[in-house]
Amino acid sequence: MDRTAVTQLLVDTLNDFGLPPGTKEELPFSETTILFGPGGIFDSVSLVAFILDVEDAVRDRYGVSITLADDRAMSQTRSPFRRVSNLADYATQLITEQQAKS
Amino acid sequence: MSAAGRVMVISGARKGIGRHLAEHYLNAGWQVYGCSRSASDLQQANYRHVCADVADDSAVGALFSLVRKESGRLDAVINNAGIASMNHCLLTPSTTVRQVLATNVEGTFLFCREGAKVMRRTGGRIVNFATVATPLRLEGEAIYAASKAAVVSLTQILAHELGANGITVNAVGPTPVQTDLTRSVPKEKMDALLARQAINRWGEFSDVSNVVDFFLKPESAFVTGQVIYLGGIS
Numbered sequence: 001m002d003r004t005a006v007t008q009l010l011v012d013t014l015n016d017f018g019l020p021p022g023t024k025e026e027l028p029f030s031e032t033t034i035l036f037g038p039g040g041i042f043d044s045v046s047l048v049a050f051i052l053d054v055e056d057a058v059r060d061r062y063g064v065s066i067t068l069a070d071d072r073a074m075s076q077t078r079s080p081f082r083r084v085s086n087l088a089d090y091a092t093q094l095i096t097e098q099q100a101k102s
Numbered sequence: 103m104s105a106a107g108r109v110m111v112i113s114g115a116r117k118g119i120g121r122h123l124a125e126h127y128l129n130a131g132w133q134v135y136g137c138s139r140s141a142s143d144l145q146q147a148n149y150r151h152v153c154a155d156v157a158d159d160s161a162v163g164a165l166f167s168l169v170r171k172e173s174g175r176l177d178a179v180i181n182n183a184g185i186a187s188m189n190h191c192l193l194t195p196s197t198t199v200r201q202v203l204a205t206n207v208e209g210t211f212l213f214c215r216e217g218a219k220v221m222r223r224t225g226g227r228i229v230n231f232a233t234v235a236t237p238l239r240l241e242g243e244a245i246y247a248a249s250k251a252a253v254v255s256l257t258q259i260l261a262h263e264l265g266a267n268g269i270t271v272n273a274v275g276p277t278p279v280q281t282d283l284t285r286s287v288p289k290e291k292m293d294a295l296l297a298r299q300a301i302n303r304w305g306e307f308s309d310v311s312n313v314v315d316f317f318l319k320p321e322s323a324f325v326t327g328q329v330i331y332l333g334g335i336s
Contacts, residue, residue, distance in 0.1 A: 045266070049222070052219060052222065059167075065163060065167070
């Protein structure tokens, strides 16, 4: 699985999603964009909507269903939802696993 | 408002109340996806039956993925599938507990979750199934009533979680209706149950679909998190 392509998918999804009202993050979005936590662009509610958009985008582009907010994600030392780069790492791992199963 | 072009998913659609609802909404112009563990003999142009266990996460995901691909929209989810097991608590095996909770609670949750994913941008309706056994504290139905109490909690909390998405979540609590679910219950038990209702008769399929109709009406967009029990039970 090409991590660069997954990163671009996340950035595309972020661009489609748009910035929640009141956020100060500078465009353009990139690997270093902070998603959630201190300085992040999302609150918990908008993060849920963004995760669902990413899952939809992964299904449309790669034909596999992944669940980003699973128990494994929650137990990671470094949250996959902190930065775009973290989410790219985790999503790439899940897509690779799902493609190997199918 | 015409229902033409509107799409719904009904669980437990092969027989009983679910079958009635499928036919009722097909006649009203809906496109209906029915689901049950076994195949259905219902054949209509706007009906598609999918064999799946409602407690099977991947099967439920595949069902809603099919709806999304084929129809491109979803307007309502009717969580009718349910099982009961009448028994004294001292005689109830853990396998029964797990089966009832899996179908009634986990199945309802999975359909709510996957249905809401499809409807989250457009809004929609979810109708769950409660039971009068819960408010009646019906002896011999501890696990069934407890599972449906969980469905009531799901209904009320999901109404809050999904309200911002324009999705209403409500529940209907039928009295006994003559289906496979009630057929095995002794007559004297059933008579005693009916006597506790404000209106002492069996429920009809149309009593149930009338409440579902109300939840689905466009004018009911501000009605959410509610449980309507039939027969005067509260």
